[in-house]
Amino acid sequence: MSQGSAAVPAKTRWTDGLTSTHWRILWGSFLGWIFDGYEAxxxxxxMTPMLRSVLAPARIAQAGTFAGIVLGVTLIGWGIGGLLGGVFADYWGRKKVMLWSVLLYAVFSGATAFAGGFWALCAWRFLTGLAMRSEWSTGVALVSxxxxxxxxAKGG
Known part of the structure; x- marks a missing residue:
């Protein structure tokens, strides 16, 4: 009985075959996610100085409630933004939606500093959440x- 020499496939690393485009997509998405985390x-x-700038002095005692509202509104924006980002990316393209969402969450986040009242602050935080989570979902789709x-799995 003769044993034939079977070709043993060379062990490949998970990075073999990845191009610079793959890495740019990953790093672009990763940087967006880092800024999302910072923005969150x-x-x-x-929160305390932010609320003091938009609340009447009589309302400062209830700052915890107002802080919860601001964070809750941001989280609602996240949820809706993740859904909308995926839909928009399907229609207009992942790259375009990702670039727009990064630009918009930077603008909305900056506009938060100019909120003239509590409800304006909530509106800016909601819009920031929409754009922020749109970027997240689009980045995940781009990488995958x-x-x-x-x-x-490694890229994700």
Whole structure:
């Protein structure tokens, strides 16, 4: 009985075959996610001075309630933005929607500083949440659709 020499496939690394385009998509999405995380956490650190700037002095005693409303409105924007971002990306393209959502959440986040009252602050935070989560869902779709199947788990 003769044993034939079977070709043993060379072991490949998960990064083999990834192009610079794959890495740019990942890093672009990752940077967006990093800024999302910062934008989600920053209001928590500045909530007290932010509320003092928009609430009447008599309402400061209820700052915890108002802080919860601001954060809740932002989270509602996140939920809706994630859904809308996916739909818009299907119609207009992932790259275009991702770029617009990054631009819009930067603008809306900056506009938060100019809120003249509590409800204006909530409106800006809602819009920031919409754009922020739209960027998140679009970035996830970009990575999962462009990376090869064998590397998607690592990229994601």
């Amino acid at each position: 956490l920053a209001p928590v650190f500045v 659709e462009t990376w090869p199947e064998r590397a998607q």
